[in-house]
Amino acid sequence: MKAQCVSLGLLGTMLFLCSEPARSLRRCLISMDMHHIEESFQEIKRAIQAKDTFQNVTILSTSETLHSIKPLDVCCVTKSLLEFYVDRVFKDHQEVNPQILRKISSIANSFLYMQKALQQCQEQRLCHCGQEATNATRIIHDNYNQMEVRSAAIKSLGELDLFLTWIGKTHQGTSTA
Secondary structure (H helix, E strand, C coil), rough: HHHHHHHHHHHHHHHHHHHCCCCCCCHHHHCCEHHHHHHHHHHHHHHHHHCCCCCCCCCCCCCHHHHCCCCHHHHHHHHHHHHHCCCCHHCCCCCCCCHHHHHHHHHHHHHHHHHHHHHHHHHHCCCCHHHHHHHHHHHHHHHCCCCHHHHHHHHHCHHHHHHHHHHHHHHCCCCCC
């Protein structure tokens, strides 16, 4: 009887410890109206992708990079890619169409909000950044840096739906629609 209690106690403790990364991840997830961001992007997607002259090149390389991210690293990769879009892509992109510029600005503001929420998690040590997360974001930065700045910004904007879809999948149940 004692052996069963000890076994159950150990099993319970093990399950608790194994679920801790998932719980800390849930505390870091952001509450954001992803539907609004996706709508804003869909309204400009054709115009942005029409400017993309490198159809056979990808920045996000989703099949290798984003889909291989472990749950523990999701917070870190999300935060890093939000920074990437805010600090590089949106700043490097030069848009003359005021309607498209407004949509990009709206998306950028939403990204800033999400970035701030994830920064607070990182400060509370709830946003783990493992080597795989660092490698994944480095690959994306390297892909971006291999292209001319304007072309890289257009390519990255055109791939924004891949990032938004990944956020939706990895942060299920946390965004409001």
